[in-house]
Amino acid sequence: MTSGQATVPAPARPAADPGTGRDAILRAARRAFTQRPYAEVTIRGIAADAGVSPSLVVKHFGRKEELFNTVADFGPAAAELFDAPLGVLGRHMVVTLVNRRRELQSDPLLRVVFSLGNRDERSLLRDRFQEQVTDALTARLPGRERALRAELIAGHLLGLGATLSLHREGAGADATPEHIADLYAPALQSLIDRP
Amino acid sequence: MTSGQATVPAPARPAADPGTGRDAILRAARRAFTQRPYAEVTIRGIAADAGVSPSLVVKHFGRKEELFNTVADFGPAAAELFDAPLGVLGRHMVVTLVNRRRELQSDPLLRVVFSLGNRDERSLLRDRFQEQVTDALTARLPGRERALRAELIAGHLLGLGATLSLHREGAGADATPEHIADLYAPALQSLIDRP
Numbered sequence: 001m002t003s004g005q006a007t008v009p010a011p012a013r014p015a016a017d018p019g020t021g022r023d024a025i026l027r028a029a030r031r032a033f034t035q036r037p038y039a040e041v042t043i044r045g046i047a048a049d050a051g052v053s054p055s056l057v058v059k060h061f062g063r064k065e066e067l068f069n070t071v072a073d074f075g076p077a078a079a080e081l082f083d084a085p086l087g088v089l090g091r092h093m094v095v096t097l098v099n100r101r102r103e104l105q106s107d108p109l110l111r112v113v114f115s116l117g118n119r120d121e122r123s124l125l126r127d128r129f130q131e132q133v134t135d136a137l138t139a140r141l142p143g144r145e146r147a148l149r150a151e152l153i154a155g156h157l158l159g160l161g162a163t164l165s166l167h168r169e170g171a172g173a174d175a176t177p178e179h180i181a182d183l184y185a186p187a188l189q190s191l192i193d194r195p
Numbered sequence: 196m197t198s199g200q201a202t203v204p205a206p207a208r209p210a211a212d213p214g215t216g217r218d219a220i221l222r223a224a225r226r227a228f229t230q231r232p233y234a235e236v237t238i239r240g241i242a243a244d245a246g247v248s249p250s251l252v253v254k255h256f257g258r259k260e261e262l263f264n265t266v267a268d269f270g271p272a273a274a275e276l277f278d279a280p281l282g283v284l285g286r287h288m289v290v291t292l293v294n295r296r297r298e299l300q301s302d303p304l305l306r307v308v309f310s311l312g313n314r315d316e317r318s319l320l321r322d323r324f325q326e327q328v329t330d331a332l333t334a335r336l337p338g339r340e341r342a343l344r345a346e347l348i349a350g351h352l353l354g355l356g357a358t359l360s361l362h363r364e365g366a367g368a369d370a371t372p373e374h375i376a377d378l379y380a381p382a383l384q385s386l387i388d389r390p
Binding site for chain 1: 230305307308309311321324325329340342343344346347349350351352353354355357358359360361362365366367370375378379381382385386389
């Protein structure tokens with residue numbers, strides 16, 4: 001049995017940055033908005049979880065609606081993941097995903113999956129993912145069955161994040177992003193290349 | 196924006212079976228144990244969520260510890276998913292996963308991912324997944340880097356469930372299991388076959 005604390009995507013709570021606590025607020029907001037109905041989420045609850053004052057949350061991110069929009073925004077992650085020519089996009093996506101997970105101690109996409117376990121109000125987060133990730137990828141793909149192929153590519157990306165989070169002390173944790181891409185990226189590339 | 200009710204993996208609450216309510220209890224128990232700390236889960240809460248009496252929960256599944264063991268048991272799903280010769284195992288896993296999702300209106304593996312969003316007590320569910328799915332698959336694989344390959348195969352399976360759940364009215368919902376396998380299973384098979 002492990003220690004009961006995951007570093008990705010819900011890390012053991014670190015001390016808030018002495019300067020700002022910005023990262024702690026974002027992590028707390030992600031947990032709150034993916035796990036609870038929107039109506040039940042409060043700035044005060046997020047602040048308590050992050051170990052900062054409610055006014056600091058508002059100072060950094062604005063009010064609840066603005067904070068939700070920040071948390072639900074997959075646009076920057078998608079832009080970075082998709083920023084490569086089609087011929088090498090599969091490998092670029094895998095290497096970028098693994099690198100970002102390790103740098104941020106958080107997965108850039110996986111939070112959308114947590115929202116599936118919540119029966120209420122999580123459709124906003126899902127809709128945002130679909131627009132910013134799946135539809136954006138569909139628009140990039142040539143050939144037939146673009147929507148299906150984009151959904152399956154999104155599946156490969158979400159699955160990579162899921163398995164690295166689940167086996168956080170496993171073989172994937174010791175592998176380089178490049179080696180993971182050697183094993184995992186051909187799946188994505190063949191869906192990209194399929195005519 | 197969608198209706199806010201997912202059929203997989205958290206379906207709109209159906210009327211409890213007049214006879215037993217067994218499926219409704221299982222679904223409620225899965226939600227409870229993946230989303231809340233073990234210590235906070237109660238038979239009474241699960242019964243209320245399932246629309247049945249607490250005594251019916253105990254009658255079908257026993258007390259809380261036994262109910263947890265039922266919910267956390269990936270053994271039957273793994274046995275079915277892995278029940279094919281290595282040469283066709285990739286395709287078998289994909290077709291079986293999609294078929295089971297559609298029959299059960301629930302994914303056989305994906306609930307382990309929801310537990311990642313819960314900081315407390317979810318390690319038991321994760322540990323069970325690792326033993327029953329990842330380690331079992333590792334033991335089946337020939338060749339080198341078996342643990343890493345098994346983790347990545349588990350990722351492909353979790354990702355397929357995640358994307359079908361996210362895009363529940365998408366292109367994947369209209370595709371046959373065999374066609375999804377045409378597109379998705381080569382990724383798993385190449386990890387199985389890799390020397």
